[in-house]
Amino acid sequence: MFSLDSPESYRLYDKSNMLSNILDLPDQIATAYDQLKKFPLPSTYINAKNIVILGMGGSAIGGALVASLAKEARLPIFVHRDYEVPRFVSRESLVIAVSYSGNTEETLTGFIQAAEKGAKIVVATCGGKIGSIATRYKAPVYKINYGAQPRAALGYLFTSVLMFLEKIGQFDIDQDKIRESLLLMKGFRNKIGPQVASSENLAKQIAKNLVNKIPVFIGSGILSDVARRWKTQTNENAKQAAFFETLPEADHNFIVGQENPKDLRNKIWVVFLTSRYDHPRNILRHKITVEILQKANTPYETVMIPIATSPLSEQLLSIYLGDFVSFYLALLNKVDPTEISNINYLKDKLAEKPLEY
Numbered sequence: 001m002f003s004l005d006s007p008e009s010y011r012l013y014d015k016s017n018m019l020s021n022i023l024d025l026p027d028q029i030a031t032a033y034d035q036l037k038k039f040p041l042p043s044t045y046i047n048a049k050n051i052v053i054l055g056m057g058g059s060a061i062g063g064a065l066v067a068s069l070a071k072e073a074r075l076p077i078f079v080h081r082d083y084e085v086p087r088f089v090s091r092e093s094l095v096i097a098v099s100y101s102g103n104t105e106e107t108l109t110g111f112i113q114a115a116e117k118g119a120k121i122v123v124a125t126c127g128g129k130i131g132s133i134a135t136r137y138k139a140p141v142y143k144i145n146y147g148a149q150p151r152a153a154l155g156y157l158f159t160s161v162l163m164f165l166e167k168i169g170q171f172d173i174d175q176d177k178i179r180e181s182l183l184l185m186k187g188f189r190n191k192i193g194p195q196v197a198s199s200e201n202l203a204k205q206i207a208k209n210l211v212n213k214i215p216v217f218i219g220s221g222i223l224s225d226v227a228r229r230w231k232t233q234t235n236e237n238a239k240q241a242a243f244f245e246t247l248p249e250a251d252h253n254f255i256v257g258q259e260n261p262k263d264l265r266n267k268i269w270v271v272f273l274t275s276r277y278d279h280p281r282n283i284l285r286h287k288i289t290v291e292i293l294q295k296a297n298t299p300y301e302t303v304m305i306p307i308a309t310s311p312l313s314e315q316l317l318s319i320y321l322g323d324f325v326s327f328y329l330a331l332l333n334k335v336d337p338t339e340i341s342n343i344n345y346l347k348d349k350l351a352e353k354p355l356e357y
């Protein structure tokens with residue numbers, strides 16, 4: 001019988017070694033950080049009046065996480081997951097297009113629109129079509145050289161947006177904070193990695209709770225997009241239905257939906273991701289929301305990342321925990337965490353009616 005405590009049997013399901021990419025996350029960030037320090041942006045980009053980050057799925061989440069951290073940013077930052085760019089995009093916008101493959105049609109379409117409007121543009125990608133289109137518009141391209149699934153290359157995608165914002169003065173990056181965060185991640189990896197037995201391994205324990213359940217991940221503030229990442233990683237790695245909610249919004253609807261269907265409590269599993277940086281009212285809301293779920297007999301658990309020392313490290317550690325959870329859950333579901341046949345099928349079908357760029 002398969003056991004999470006026998007890492008030697010993981011390759012039975014983890015055929016493309018997704019585990020190595022997950023273990024690698026802190027090193028991805030370190031490599032990208034060193035490369036991006038030397039990556040120049042045109043000096044006029046500092047005059048941007050708003051920032052739009054284009055991307056889909058695993059390529060969008062890095063920008064969304066950074067945007068939620070960028071508290072000191074003077075400029076509005078929008079994460080845009082669609083074809084048409086917002087009407088306000090103009091020569092005064094900085095448009096960051098992120099597509100790991102470089103072939104995602106929503107991102108390509110939006111990127112071309114933004115370029116045609118004269119926006120200041122920059123790209124993070126491995127190449128693909130966006131690489132050549134960027135040459136057409138003389139856009140700077142940060143070329144990622146790392147073979148993985150887009151979602152498994154988060155370190156590159158996250159750090160590229162972080163560093164672009166830093167270069168135009170919208171994010172204060174303290175090199176020591178980055179170093180400290182990476183050290184904390186590596187320490188955490190030793191606690192939730194494959195070699196640590198389930199009895200002491202928080203990630204394995206959460207994964208076991210989620211088997212055969214529909215998880216609903218709930219976060220607030222800097223953990224709102226972490227909740228989304230837990231959801232998307234559960235979908236893509238574990239091939240399992242999952243949803244996410246954010247506080248305070250969930251208190252205005254989700255809590256009312258606890259009565260039906262009548263066997264809801266047999267299926268749902270709520271995971272609260274809580275942060276020491278949560279707004280005090282959201283801390284209170286979490287307490288009251290838990291009471292409401294208890295009354296409805298809805299199963300839940302609350303996860304608090306114990307060793308975070310800054311919003312950045314807390315966000316990265318929470319992401320890290322979720323990535324491990326989704327990986328272990330894939331193994332418990334006996335599926336290959338890398339494979340995403342439905343996304344490939346859909347993209348192949350769309351490609352039968354290709355867009356002209």
Ligand code: F6R
Pocket residue numbers: 056057058059060098099100101102103104107149150151152236340343
């Ligand atoms: C695949 C994944 C997907 C892709 C998305 C966009 O691992 O996470 O969500 O990220 O389909 O493709 P890219 O990232 O190539 O623009």
